[in-house]
Amino acid sequence: MAVNLQLVPAAAGKRLGAAVIDWLPGVAVLVVTFAIGFAGITRTRSGGFIVYDTSSLVLFGGIGLGLTLAYLFVVLGLEARTGKTPGNLAMGIRSADQDGYAPGAGAVFLRGLITGAGILLALPAAVLVAVFKWFDAALFILGPLLVVGAAWAVLVVVSNRWDKNGGLRGWNDTAAKTLVFDVKAGRDPITTGGIQGPYSFAPLDLPPVQQVLSPVAQANTPQAPAAQSVARFQAPQASAPHAPAPSATMPSQTMPYTSPASFAPPATPAQDAPAGHRVPPQHVDDDVERTQVRPGTGGPAQVAVLRIRLDDGRDFQLDRSVLVGRNPVGQAGEQHAQLLAVDDPGRSISKTHLHLLTDGAGIWVTDRQSTNGSAVTTPDGLRTPLVPGVPTFVTPGSSVHFGDRTFYLGQA
CATH class of the missing domain: 2.60.200.20 (Tumour Suppressor Smad4)
Known part of the structure; x- marks a missing residue:
């Protein structure tokens, strides 16, 4: 791939570096807001029962989740349209679909869902902790789940190391049908033509696309330029009585190459031609007064709709x-x-x-x-x-x- 197409799959280290950079803002916001929320929980006794005031957790936890989701949607949209994320830009890599275009929102969402599947398992556990007020045991419940989720995310990101096809795809790439390229070591297919080139890098046997000139809307079909040279033949009628009367002007024409023997009329020597005068060669149509109408074509041609x-x-x-x-x-x-x-x-x-x-x-x-x-x-x-x-x-x-x-x- 790198030799013929100037495309270099992103190494696992660069993928992991880009993922860490992308994750840091969201993780930092969640850690700070939930830490503030947990610190603000108060405990009082009323009628022999312990009552927890979790209003601060709900407030700051909600703010943290909202900011994190907004950040994730911005990053998702950016990557879906351009293959770029803050981490991708920093590490010099780009994500793309299997044809070299921007991956699209669906593919990016699926990749993120697979990568963050372990972290998502911690959300139901956090809800249970809040509902049943297991705050004293929250660290022992959520801590292991977060560690397992983080380990799973790292494993998915670097899983292209075990790809037998030159480290081209990780597990998340295989599911979402995406690719990740190192644009510092090779070219960026999204900005240099995708599947167009130099040739297809997709795992499909597709032919190259032939580019055509762009038509302009409501423009007339260009006509052939007027002939620049005209061959004029003049022969006195008295001196060549047997020669057919040639056309006064004969514009030059451009025709596809055909063997002259296939369409040229047999040569006929000119009779009674005066010396010093050039007689034009005969044409097969010279003895036909008018074009013959083919039966059944008298009406105008029908235009297809x-x-x-x-x-x-x-x-x-x-x-x-x-x-x-x-x-x-x-x-x-x-x-x-x-x-x-x-x-x-x-x-x-x-x-x-x-x-x-x-x-x-x-x-x-x-x-x-x-x-x-x-x-x-x-x-x-x-x-x-x-x-x-x-x-x-x-x-x-x-x-x-x-x-x-x-x-x-x-x-x-």
């Missing part, structure tokens, strides 16, 4: 410009685009995920820098990821995958 069918069965006819997403919004110059909102309870689709531009025989599909990426499967079953921001031409009969959803392109 492009339609897409979503995986939930809904069918739509496409306008010239279409935006697809959870709640698509047009950019500058796209106020009149057709907006196609797609339900996505799992939030795998970005707000504005795709831009479609109809172009006669197919559509240009552009991924609008989505979080979870897009791909196209051609009628022959070949699946190709889309490069964010690069339009790709898609023909009818193909399927376009965006997030966890898919639509099929057809003609009416």
Whole structure:
């Protein structure tokens, strides 16, 4: 991987260093707030019973939990969109999905859930301590659980050391289908093209995507430039009575290479041509007065109507410009685009995920820098990821995958 793709899996030590940096703020807040809360618990006797006043524990413990959750959500969102966390930045590593794009919220949450599973077991125990007022034994109950949870978290983070595939994935990476790369020793796939390059590093046999020129909405198809040179032939009618009357001007044309013998007419020597005059060669169409109309084609050509069918069965006819997403919004110059909102309870689709531009025989599909990426499967079953921001031409009969959803392109 490092030789061919300039991609270096992050070592276990760097993973652990990044995790410790990410955990420290949350752990510090919890330790301080719960310490203050426990210190503020008062005990009084009333009617032969011991009464504990836990208002300080509830207050400061709630503040600590709230601040920690807010911090975790910020870090989760940052990593989901960019592969960065404070620890990743400090250690020079990045997390990504198996195609090299940002990992996404679902994958990051699953990785964190597996890593912190041991710590989460201490939460029910803390609730039991508070409910049954086992404060005297709280340290003996919660202490071992926290130690076991911390040991489990460290073990998961460094578990890539036992990965036989070059230390590529830890246990949490395998479950969430993520990868972690050392961007100081190698390149950062998220910012240098993901699966595009130099070539796929994903554990899938995928072909490279061929980039195309970006079409401009509502722009006319470029026409061939006017011919720069014109061959003029003039032959006196009296001097060449048998030669066909040539066209006054003959613009130069560019044609695909074909063997001259396959289409050139047989050479016919010019008769009665005066010396010093050049007679143009005959063309196979010179003796035809007009183009023959093929039977059954007298009417104008029918323009195919492009339609897409979503995986939930809904069918739509496409306008010239279409935006697809959870709640698509047009950019500058796209106020009149057709907006196609797609339900996505799992939030795998970005707000504005795709831009479609109809172009006669197919559509240009552009991924609008989505979080979870897009791909196209051609009628022959070949699946190709889309490069964010690069339009790709898609023909009818193909399927376009965006997030966890898919639509099929057809003609009416």
